[in-house]
Structures are given as C-alpha cells and as structure tokens.
Amino acid sequence: MEKLQQTDELVIAGHVVAGDGRGGAELGFPTANVELDEAAPELPEDGVYAGWLEDEAGQRRPAAVSVGTRPTYYGEKGVRLIEAYVLDFDGDLYGQRVRVGVTARVRGQERFSGNEELIAQMRRDVEAVRALVGR
8 A cells, every 4th residue: 555645635526426326235335426526636546545525514534435447347448437435424425515535545446356356355445444544
C-alpha cells in the first residue's frame, strides 16, 4: 500500500446515482456510485483507495473508493466510474451531492473469476482501509 502525502489528497464531487445494484444485493458491499461534476479533476489510476465520503449535511465517513471499469463484469468495455463503500454506514445517499476524498492507494484494479473471489478481495480491501484510516 502506498500512502499518499496529505497534499496529494484528491477530492471529487458529484451526485450519487443508481448503479447496477450488484454491490449490496450480490456482494454485500453497497456502494455510492458518484456521477462526476463536469469540472471534476483528473481521476487517479484505476484501483482501490482509502478515503472518505462527505454527504450534503457535511458528515464525513471513511470509505473504500474504487476507480475503474469493473473488469470482472464488463471486461475492457466497462465505463470508468467512482464507487465508494462507506464503512459502517447503512443509509440512503441517492440523489445527494457528495464529495469523495482519495487519500491512499490500496491496490490496482483486477479482474476476478467470479463473485466469491471478488468478495474475498473486497473484505481484504476494507480491512486495509480500516487500518489506514485508524478504525
């Protein structure tokens, strides 16, 4: 894991939109799919990052943030997007304008053989994020 310098923190803003619904229903990791504002900064390299999500009320929570095309499901034809799994959160963010901060890279993007392999890796990713954010 490569810890980014505090000055390297990237903040991305956008609205939470409906995704495929796979994160919560099939994988057990519901994500906030963030449709980026037009003036969004250049995204980091595809992968999984430790970071945070701040909702419209200003509540900031730790998050595992995925940047990429979901190659396990879409191969090379996936649309590049930002998804944030907010740790220890069970609420509804749909339609909210949120800010997502990316602070440390956990790993690069990978293609998995199926849901079981992906879920096992997502569990490891979340534990890595918890260690990085001190929770």
